[in-house]
Amino acid sequence: MKIIDAHIHFCPGIESFRMLAEQAGHRYTEEHLQAEFSRLGIEYAVVMGNRAPDEDIPVCPGFLHYCVGLDSGWEQLDEQRLAELVEQHLRRPDCVGIKLYPGYRHRYVGDRRYAPLYELAAQYDKPVAIHTGATAGGMGLLKYAHPLTVDEAAAQFPQTRFVLCHFGNPWLTDAAAVMEKNENVFADLSGLLEGRVDMDTLFQENEGYFSLLRTWMGYAGGYEKLMYGTDWPLVNLEQYIAFIARLVPECWHDKVFYETAKQVYSL
Ligand SMILES: [Zn+2]
Structure with a gap:
């Protein structure tokens, strides 16, 4: 099976990522990642940027592409400068989209500062990936990360493709509703686990949750628009x-593990 991992983090120098990688049974190096990818049949991964657009110098060997991140450190830039910087990234062939963190930035997806970027994304035919669902740590605010907030932007910018990262988990119903209604909204399945797990125990103990997850993933043809992603270094690649x-039902594996990401991120 060919695989694209549509959501990883690879930002050498962030110490917490190195620790998470080790907890998940990995090393946080390019060589290790490349070796694991070839062992597991992962053709490409999309790195979600974790710096501001003016300092996000991505590490991108051939098997990695990236989304320019608007994590911390960009809000002091004026609108025009921000758009210029983001556009410089979008012009690069290895930059395959934009990544937003509204829950961590305390801004709604419909915030006016994001609007010019949605237009740029459409112009370059590259998607806007958005962290949706639960936030890690005390600083995130859930109301800004709710998947329902993407509905309005998706309706206002029909030429822009949006990706609900983490499928809005645990707001699965809302994520599925937004995807069903808006042709231009997709989701990735990253970050639904953390660290290493005992798979059989996990499925036994979370039977109800996984049954819900299956229900909403499959709702109204949902598998068509779902992409495999891990959120590495948070998880073990092989286990995920x-x-x-x-x-995911086997008949959807090619689509979910490979084809949809290839289309959405134009890989
Ligand atoms: Zn992530």
Whole structure:
């Protein structure tokens, strides 16, 4: 099976990521990642940028592409400068989209500062990936990360493709409703686990949750618009493939593990 991992983080120098990688049974190096990718049949991954557009100098060997991130450190830039910087990234062939963190930036997806970027994304035919659902740590605010907030932007910018990262988890119903209504909204399945797990115990103990997850993933043809992603270094790469393969019906594997990401991120 060919695989695209549509959501990883690879930002050498961020110490917490190195620790998470080790907890998940990995090393946080390019060589290790490349070796794991070839062992597991992962053709490409999309790195979600974790710096501001003026300092996001991505590490992108051939098997990695990236979304320019609007994490911290960009809000002091004026509108025009921000748009110029983002556009410089979008012109690069290895930049395949924009990544927003509204829950961590305390801004709604409909915030006026994001609007010019949605237009740029459409112009360059590259998607806007948005962290949706639960936030890590005390600083995030859930109301800004709710998947329902993407509905309005998706309706206002019909030429822009949006990706609900983490499928809005745990607001699965809302994420599915936004995807069903808006042709231009997709989702990735990253970050639904953390660290290493015992898969059988996990499925036994969370039977109700996984049943809901399957229900809303499949709702109204939902598998068409779902993409495999891990949120590495948070998870073990091999385990996560087994995890998603167990949740998604086999007839959808090619689509979910590869084809949809290839189209959405134009890889
Ligand atoms: Zn992530």
